[in-house]
Amino acid sequence: MLKLSRLTDYAVAVLVRLGMADGVETSPGIAAGIGVPEPTVAKVLKALAGHGLVLSTRGARGGYRLGKPLAHIAVSEVIVAIDGPIALTSCVEGAGMTCESQSLCPVAGRWDPVNEAIRSALSHISLADMAAASIPAAFRIPATKINEVA
Amino acid sequence: MLKLSRLTDYAVAVLVRLGMADGVETSPGIAAGIGVPEPTVAKVLKALAGHGLVLSTRGARGGYRLGKPLAHIAVSEVIVAIDGPIALTSCVEGAGMTCESQSLCPVAGRWDPVNEAIRSALSHISLADMAAASIPAAFRIPATKINEVA
């Protein structure tokens, strides 16, 4: 369905929340804040820390803080941190890969421009963009908008 | 990994192949041509037919042909036909959906611009673009060879 993993969704929520906090926040604290089980949030935070999107401080009174301002974090960075590289088909992943129907496939390798287009689109949207615009919590998306495009 | 289903990949291969054939082609014929098991190709074709991307003729000497030229088929159409609507997160899917952490989630509904960006990017790339040679001929098979295989 071309959907990304739920963990990525959590990651965005976590980062936005961190962006609104002053100092450091602990993993349990964030978990409580966004309503997601603590171990799961911890997992997400570890992944984000591994990519430098958040900085961690260990020990008592430690916790996490943003690695850089929300405005400088692109959605694509978050996706890459959690889900790995953005590559729509397995064809393009590894150089050494051998596709079974390689010799027959008429579009082998042609997904590249598509991947590129998506990467580009995703790297132009920052978390600040997502956090900013305010949809009053009450209404989610009007269904009309969805059906129209799909 | 933000990857789309393998069936979508097959769908593109199928459509491009149909675009190069003159008349109708049968499901087994296409399957042999692109090196994918026949039942799977049949499944893909059914989905494509359901969305009008291919037209079917039943009975003896029947088969499939393109519903419109490759240049007029956007990648997004294929994805929608096979994988369903493009919606990165489950938040936006159904209007009636209730997200557990709805009241807490700080980015509720904020994926919309992202979805929109991706839909836009994907609808600007046609299958003709993908079929058009972008890869050095050395790598893959020249298009001429395809008709011979059938």
Add this chain to the structure above:
DNA sequence: ACATAAAGGACTGGATTAGTCCTGATTGCC
């Protein structure tokens, strides 16, 4: 009539992912 070919749905095996848990390392506080 018979052979060919699509339409449609149901079922199964495998892969991927979310979520949990455990152990270890680091730091502040008493």
Add this chain to the structure above:
DNA sequence: GGCAATCAGGACTAATCCAGTCCTTTATGT
């Protein structure tokens, strides 16, 4: 110096989702 808090990292389990297969029905040409 010891204790408690907190991150780091990996292993494991359960659930979900998807690719692939099969069966039955309908339609059409020879």
